[in-house]
Amino acid sequence: MTSTTAVNDLVKSEYEHGFTTEIASDTFPPGLDETVVRAISQRKGEPEFMTAWRLKAYRHWLTMTEPNWAAIDYPKIDFQAISYFSAPKRPEDAPKSLDEIDPILLETYQKLGIPLEEQKVLAGIAVDAVFDSVSVATTFRKSLAEVGVIFCSISEAVHDYPDLIQKYLGSVVPYTDNFYAGLNAAVFSDGTFVYVPKGVRCPMELSTYFRINARNTGQFERTLIVAEAGAYVSYLEGCTAPQRDENQLHAAVVELIVLDDAEVKYSTVQNWYPGDAQGKGGIYNFVTKRGDCRGARAKISWTQVETGSAITWKYPSCLLRGEGSVGEFYSVAVTKGRQQADTGTKMIHIGKNTRSTIVSKGISAGEGQQTYRGLVRIGQRAEGARNHTQCDSLLIGDRCTANTVPYIEVRTPTANMEHEATTSKISDDQLFYCRSRGLTEEDAVSMIVNGFCKEVFNELPMEFAVEAQKLLSISLEGAVG
């Protein structure tokens, strides 16, 4: 087999999780104006403060323009052609247990290999599954409540914990932050709220499966996690999506607030539909994720494995305000076919002796395009701040690209910065070497790629690491020769 045909084979492997679920959706007609924003708020039965906030966000959004600095290329999005609300048929009687859940929905999860009941029993994970826009299953709530951890949909939190929502929502990513964050604030459908009280170590990994389903419906998730002083929580976010023809817009916002000595570990495995071989129909993923280390010695760790989406625009960031606070970013991003990703992180050092670590591994195959874009800013008062950045790119085949764009701003002479970057290629020689030792070509690719990503996978919780390795092997099946 020549290397070119082998590369093509691997790159051409079809999206495994492509199917759609037929559930009667209660969907708004396409279009966005103040009436729609009000209607969303009303449909969700929100208190006045939320409606007012959404409207302010919407009015501000109208004054904003789409960012165009990222190295991604896509047809202009018609925001009036998108429907901004879609909920499974019976939003009023939200199910209390799995028995009440639409069997078609359960079947969908099973096709994805994430049966809720098994996960509950085997992995001990509390799952807040988001299907379209309304949460339809929340488990393990009780045992979490016993230690005072709140884990619920953000719609519920708006009703049940309005004080916490008013205090924290939008406090890390204000609606003025960027175009997509503004849009999200105006129309966000649902999402997850986690509150870990002072000194509490959350007894289990928290997990939410996001899924985009209804046709032509943008999904605007909003996640808010608050860790009070001395608290700890590990949150896992994973998603796959059904195969679709139209482009689907996704503009999520994630906010983390971490106080003194608290730690939040946020892990993502993202496998949204990347589009077909021509790049048609994939998800557009414009995400704003930011964590705020407000307290001394607070710690935020972002770990992401990004294999899906046609377009990825995503920079999980840390505001390191508290003295001695720590930010980490571990990322594996895969682009193949016609996927484009412009992703990275921002580490904003504000407090003294703050530390940050960035490890970014980019894998590009087929005609994939990838840019690492990272900012490390060390402010005037961030004496003794330290950053270590490592950006490695692995190219498979000769039609893909990888770029590294590090921005570094240092305003204190006592800061310590390290930046390393490498670019390498899986060569025919490496593959032949492995094969001459008895390994198949696919095993060889998987081994080389997993070796390349090892530092990041080590950061993932065990069950996620296994899933991520599998996902990586599946997504690169047939990619090399």
Next chain:
Amino acid sequence: MLVVNGLRATVGEKEILQGLNLTVNPGEIHAIMGPNGSGKSTLAHVLSGRDGYTVTGGSATFAGQDLLALEPEQRAHLGLFLAFQYPVELPGVNNTYFLKAALNSIRKARGEAELDAVSFLRFIKEKLKILHLDESLLKRAVNAGFSGGEKKRNEIFQMALLEPKLAILDETDSGLDIDALRVVADGVNALRSPERSMIVVTHYQRLLDYIQPDFVHVLAKGQIIRSGGKELALELETTGYGWIDAEGLAA
């Protein structure tokens, strides 16, 4: 074990192997010598299934199978091993992990049970001892940042683990100083057995001071033009390869 008959192979337009014959029986060590460009490495690559060569004629049978019809990994499963002239680096891939995956894929293909981590570690440490290699080798990434000598030793180590029926050593002596050469040769000698055959491809007689071959062949212009015992190597040492042009293929 290996029967090569009238093998012809081209790279691009150029015919490198021009009707090569070679028979290797179990337990035998064959040295293949010859000047640069005579086709020594091509022979090693064609037998192990590397891309970039087109076989235009002849046959190669190994363990009763048509070797040339098999993928490289299938040849490895049958018990063929190539020690590379230039071993390839695999950054981030742990040596132990790599060897375990390789060994288990070979065992699996042969219908044998795969070794678990514990028995593999026991097995691997045994082999280290036989070859007098340091355990630190196990923790490093495959060949990454290895010196030339370390890479060649790692090749011999892999050969010891994979226990091939036929090992082809492609210019294993190139780039080695005399001490490294001795270490590698000792390793090879430790792996000699009545069931294991080896083809030692080399440019210099020097290696054959340490690895005593049963047969020596002179490869020139894509054919084996002379065969003999180990004394042939010594003769080449004094005469060099100059006579080949003079005598031509008639010799």
